[in-house]
Amino acid sequence: MSTIFHLRSALSTTMLRALSRTPAAYFRNGRRFQHSVTAPVVKETGLYGFDHLKTAKGFQRMVDDAIERSNELVNYIAGMPSAPEIVKAMDEISDTVCTVIDSAEFCRHTHPDRDYVTEASKASLRLNEYLHYLNSNPSIYNAIIRAEQNHHLLTEEGLRAACHLRIDLEKGGIHLNPEKLDRVNQLNIDILQLCREFNENIITDPGHVDIFPASRIPKRLHHLTKPICRPSSLAPKTSMGVGLGPNPKERGLRLMTEPNTLCSILQLASDTEVRKLAYIAGNSAPHGNLAVLDKLLSARHELSEVLGYKTYSEFALKGNMASSPEIVLSFLHDMSKMVRPKAEEEFKKILDFKRGRTGQSVEDLKPWDEAYFTRMMKSSAHNLDYSVVASYFSLALCIEGLKVLAESLFGVKFHEIPLCPGESWHPDVLKLSLHHPDEGDLGYLYLDLKSRKGKHPICAHFAIKGGRKISDTDYQIPIVALVCNFSGSNFQSVRLHHSDVETLFHEFGHALHSLLSRTDYQHFSGTRVALDFAETPSNLLEYYAWDYRFLSTFSKHYSTGDPIPENLVKSLLDAKNMFAAIELQRQVFYALVDQTLHTLQPSSFKDSISIVADLKREHTCWKCIEGTYWHARFSHLVSYGAGYYSYLYARCFAATIWQKTLQEDPLSPAAGSALRSKFLQHGGAKDPAIILNDLVGDGVIRNHNGGIIPDISGLGEELKLFN
Numbered sequence: 001m002s003t004i005f006h007l008r009s010a011l012s013t014t015m016l017r018a019l020s021r022t023p024a025a026y027f028r029n030g031r032r033f034q035h036s037v038t039a040p041v042v043k044e045t046g047l048y049g050f051d052h053l054k055t056a057k058g059f060q061r062m063v064d065d066a067i068e069r070s071n072e073l074v075n076y077i078a079g080m081p082s083a084p085e086i087v088k089a090m091d092e093i094s095d096t097v098c099t100v101i102d103s104a105e106f107c108r109h110t111h112p113d114r115d116y117v118t119e120a121s122k123a124s125l126r127l128n129e130y131l132h133y134l135n136s137n138p139s140i141y142n143a144i145i146r147a148e149q150n151h152h153l154l155t156e157e158g159l160r161a162a163c164h165l166r167i168d169l170e171k172g173g174i175h176l177n178p179e180k181l182d183r184v185n186q187l188n189i190d191i192l193q194l195c196r197e198f199n200e201n202i203i204t205d206p207g208h209v210d211i212f213p214a215s216r217i218p219k220r221l222h223h224l225t226k227p228i229c230r231p232s233s234l235a236p237k238t239s240m241g242v243g244l245g246p247n248p249k250e251r252g253l254r255l256m257t258e259p260n261t262l263c264s265i266l267q268l269a270s271d272t273e274v275r276k277l278a279y280i281a282g283n284s285a286p287h288g289n290l291a292v293l294d295k296l297l298s299a300r301h302e303l304s305e306v307l308g309y310k311t312y313s314e315f316a317l318k319g320n321m322a323s324s325p326e327i328v329l330s331f332l333h334d335m336s337k338m339v340r341p342k343a344e345e346e347f348k349k350i351l352d353f354k355r356g357r358t359g360q361s362v363e364d365l366k367p368w369d370e371a372y373f374t375r376m377m378k379s380s381a382h383n384l385d386y387s388v389v390a391s392y393f394s395l396a397l398c399i400e401g402l403k404v405l406a407e408s409l410f411g412v413k414f415h416e417i418p419l420c421p422g423e424s425w426h427p428d429v430l431k432l433s434l435h436h437p438d439e440g441d442l443g444y445l446y447l448d449l450k451s452r453k454g455k456h457p458i459c460a461h462f463a464i465k466g467g468r469k470i471s472d473t474d475y476q477i478p479i480v481a482l483v484c485n486f487s488g489s490n491f492q493s494v495r496l497h498h499s500d501v502e503t504l505f506h507e508f509g510h511a512l513h514s515l516l517s518r519t520d521y522q523h524f525s526g527t528r529v530a531l532d533f534a535e536t537p538s539n540l541l542e543y544y545a546w547d548y549r550f551l552s553t554f555s556k557h558y559s560t561g562d563p564i565p566e567n568l569v570k571s572l573l574d575a576k577n578m579f580a581a582i583e584l585q586r587q588v589f590y591a592l593v594d595q596t597l598h599t600l601q602p603s604s605f606k607d608s609i610s611i612v613a614d615l616k617r618e619h620t621c622w623k624c625i626e627g628t629y630w631h632a633r634f635s636h637l638v639s640y641g642a643g644y645y646s647y648l649y650a651r652c653f654a655a656t657i658w659q660k661t662l663q664e665d666p667l668s669p670a671a672g673s674a675l676r677s678k679f680l681q682h683g684g685a686k687d688p689a690i691i692l693n694d695l696v697g698d699g700v701i702r703n704h705n706g707g708i709i710p711d712i713s714g715l716g717e718e719l720k721l722f723n
């Protein structure tokens with residue numbers, strides 16, 4: 001729903017990873033975290049510290065109160081107070097409504113009690129209806145225009161808030177005639193439903209393939225499959241059905257080709273035919289989403305036309321750094337060109353390796369070969385055993401590492417504090433306060449990092465309460481949460497795969513952005529920034545997962561206590577870089593698919609399959625397999641419509657920031673202080689281009705046709721894409 005308040009709120013809660021990460025499925029069981037801090041006096045409260053949420057039904061009271069308070073503020077605004085008062089009251093409405101919606105959204109994703117989830121969903125629904133009323137309320141719109149006209153009375157941040165609020169309202173169609181506004185509202189409802197349908201189909205129809213006989217799948221993958229059998233007379237002599245034997249029934253295995261299983265099969269199954277069948281099944285489901293996508297693209301196109309834009313992309317990009325589709329496409333084409341030579345080189349290496357292994361010099365490289373052979377090449381070239389790597393990254397130590405990082409860079413301390421009775425939603429949850437010796441408590445962070453039955457399989461950062469200035473002496477401090485799905489029998493036994501360490505650091509980057517921002521308005525708190533700027537701190541923090549100087553401050557072997565060996569970290573990094581160009585090329589291709597589908601006029605629109613196939617031929621080294629349609633489960637098409645390029649923007653910005661400010665000394669307090677005061681502290685309250693220039697100086701962005709493009713050379717150098 002492109003509603004002013006909801007949109008900004010929803011963005012903060014949907015900062016999911018670009019690449020869907022496989023939660024580690026090792027070390028199962030469940031025991032509570034040990035809270036080590038001596039307990040101060042604790043009072044009984046409700047979920048997340050909200051008194052109303054002592055029971056699930058409390059969500060209803062919370063919504064009632066939020067609506068009542070917002071209505072008071074709307075009446076106040078309608079009386080046309082001064083410009084600063086209008087903006088402040090608007091921000092308080094946004095804060096009031098966002099706090100409930102964000103809490104409800106967070107609860108829906110993490111609470112093990114169905115009653116809470118149900119009540120949270122109802123709360124979201126009711127507030128969404130209320131938002132509809134707010135977003136089409138002319139008195140709010142008139143007031144914000146008036147505030148903008150009286151800009152001399154506003155601070156720089158106040159004017160920016162007024163301008164943003166007006167643009168967001170206009171993106172909801174508030175300035176249109178009633179007939180057009182009705183159409184916009186109807187289209188927004190349709191779009192929301194189509195997005196839900198797209199995502200539900202991905203879950204309910206992951207595709208499957210039946211493999212006979214069962215022995216064709218390695219034993220260690222059998223836990224991902226379901227036993228099946230068929231009458232042996234049905235078993236064909238060719239393809240999968242060799243080895244009939246005298247049995248009346250033949251045993252086989254059914255693979256559901258959802259992304260995690262598919263990923264494991266493609267990496268580990270030595271049988272080419274098995275990989276091929278799994279690849280094709282996984283990339284041809286859910287079929288229903290092709291029609292859903294067509295309808296979604298058409299609804300989005302109509303929406304943007306009613307609102308006066310040429311394409312949906314043009315509409316979606318308004319307010320982003322890349323202010324138009326032409327700018328995004330020109331950036332993506334530059335990236336595509338930059339990465340091509342190295343990607344081709346890497347492709348050739350995999351091909352040669354395959355030919356060497358199979359002894360067939362005319363063998364071609366197929367998409368289902370990539371994960372299998374690159375995994376083999378990485379471990380043989382660098383002698384890497386990923387389970388050994390995990391021995392050095394217990395979750396408890398990684399959290400200690402994050403504390404070291406925050407203290408070294410920003411002089412702030414995370415303290416584990418006890419949860420009050422009623423505040424937690426699961427015994428695994430941990431609460432940290434972020435404390436500065438001079439400034440006091442800066443915010444609170446919940447960690448819900450372990451997987452459990454029924455928990456949403458996501459890794460994400462959630463805002464529960466945004467920061468904002470209440471008065472000259474009072475600041476509402478932010479409350480955020482990190483959710484991951486790491487496995488282990490208890491807190492001490494959770495050991496992270498290195499990719500999980502990277503994910504944790506990524507999410508921690510979002511958390512720092514939220515916790516360290518000090519904006520006047522909640523509307524700009526932490527991650528509430530332009531979409532193509534939002535992933536920058538998280539991408540920057542990922543560098544720490546690969547830096548020996550930092551890792552050596554906390555990483556130790558779980559049983560021997562030996563520090564992590566420097567050459568192990570080097571091997572990890574070398575393995576990561578082995579196919580970095582092919583990986584980047586894939587991300588560029590994804591972003592091009594997203595941008596192209598949202599930029600085409602319906603008149604020039606053939607079917608999405610052939611558009612995606614054309615882009616694949618033009619921008620990757622890989623062949624397109626006839627009849628497959630990978631994009632039917634590219635969920636970012638719905639959640640980040642026309643915004644997927646943002647991840648690449650962030651990678652470029654992060655690469656330059658790392659190289660210019662942190663690479664030399666990643667734990668430098670001076671660099672940390674600059675990062676905080678010039679970047680994180682401002683949240684969305686300052687123009688991202690100004691923030692970037694202040695922090696790194698020239699050479700981080702380029703102005704291009706009225707928009708902003710990242711300098712791509714830093715990333716290119718890091719990945720050794722030149723020469």
Ligand SMILES: [Zn+2]
Nearest residue numbers: 015016017538
């Ligand atoms: Zn992120």
